[in-house]
Amino acid sequence: MMAAARKSTNWFAFGVTAAVLVVVLIVGGVVWFANSQATSPGTLPESSAVDTATGAIAVGSGAQTVDTYVDFMCPVCNSFEQAYGPTLQQLVDEGTITLNIHPIAILDRLSQGTQYSTRAANAAYCVAVDDPANVSAFVKALYAQQPKENTAGLDDATLASVATSVGASDAVATCIEDGTYTRFVTAMTAKTPLQEGATGIATPTIVVNGTTLTNKPDLTGDPQKDIVDRLNG
Incomplete structure (x- = not known):
């Protein structure tokens, strides 16, 4: 019973860690997107000149x-x-x-x-x-x-x-x-x-x-x- 409980606790910790990692990745992605939008030249003036x-x-x-x-x-x-x-x-x-x-x-x-x-x-x-x-x-x-x-x-x-x-x-x-x-x-x-x-x-x-x-x-x-x-x- 204790071994089973210990195993359950480990999986719970793993799940929490994975969730935190996903959140970090999402936040990082949002920050990257915002920064890229801020520095992007937007629509380019396509002209031969x-x-x-x-x-x-x-x-x-x-x-x-x-x-x-x-x-x-x-x-x-x-x-x-x-x-x-x-x-x-x-x-x-x-x-x-x-x-x-x-x-x-x-x-x-x-x-x-x-x-x-x-x-x-x-x-x-x-x-x-x-x-x-x-x-x-x-x-x-x-x-x-x-x-x-x-x-x-x-x-x-x-x-x-x-x-x-x-x-x-x-x-x-x-x-x-x-x-x-x-x-x-x-x-x-x-x-x-x-x-x-x-x-x-x-x-x-x-x-x-x-x-x-x-x-x-x-x-x-x-x-x-x-x-x-x-x-x-």
């Missing part, structure tokens, strides 16, 4: 590369566009460079809770998926209507209107309103290279032929000479 590994929207096909990491609410990014945009576009048109535009979001905190930086970056991907030929014009149009920091920014309907005004189809409105690539924007923002000595992501961040610039472009000098000098090393 978009590198879904880096978030770059390619304009042109030149052998040399210039990557720009920009937040559409960043006033310095707008200044960079005004000073360097025409030169970069000329180099694209001449077949000298591929301009890789990385729409990122680091200034959502400055749009009164509307997450404007993320929404504008999402809109850029919506345009790229709809027709990448309209990306350059859309970027220029966004800067032309850039909201001031600490305002709500453009609403989704206005972003869609800007997109269609440069040639995008009406389908972009749904993509923009749904925030289709919101998680992708967040994931790609985290991949922005840090400038030397920086403790966090800065915009604009410029990378020429794979090298992150450690000094800001000269926004008051000769942008054409400056960028050509950088391309020539």
Whole structure:
């Protein structure tokens, strides 16, 4: 009788241990799933112009590369566009460079809770998926209507209107309103290279032929000479 009781007790302990193990595995699985969901890029912007590994929207096909990491609410990014945009576009048109535009979001905190930086970056991907030929014009149009920091920014309907005004189809409105690539924007923002000595992501961040610039472009000098000098090393 005692032997039988002892055996019963052992099986009970085994059952409790197995149950605890199952619970641990379930909890671990839930945590893993939650973490993977939090870091997942979500829906990918499938477009011939978009590198879904880096978030770059390619304009042109030149052998040399210039990557720009920009937040559409960043006033310095707008200044960079005004000073360097025409030169970069000329180099694209001449077949000298591929301009890789990385729409990122680091200034959502400055749009009164509307997450404007993320929404504008999402809109850029919506345009790229709809027709990448309209990306350059859309970027220029966004800067032309850039909201001031600490305002709500453009609403989704206005972003869609800007997109269609440069040639995008009406389908972009749904993509923009749904925030289709919101998680992708967040994931790609985290991949922005840090400038030397920086403790966090800065915009604009410029990378020429794979090298992150450690000094800001000269926004008051000769942008054409400056960028050509950088391309020539």
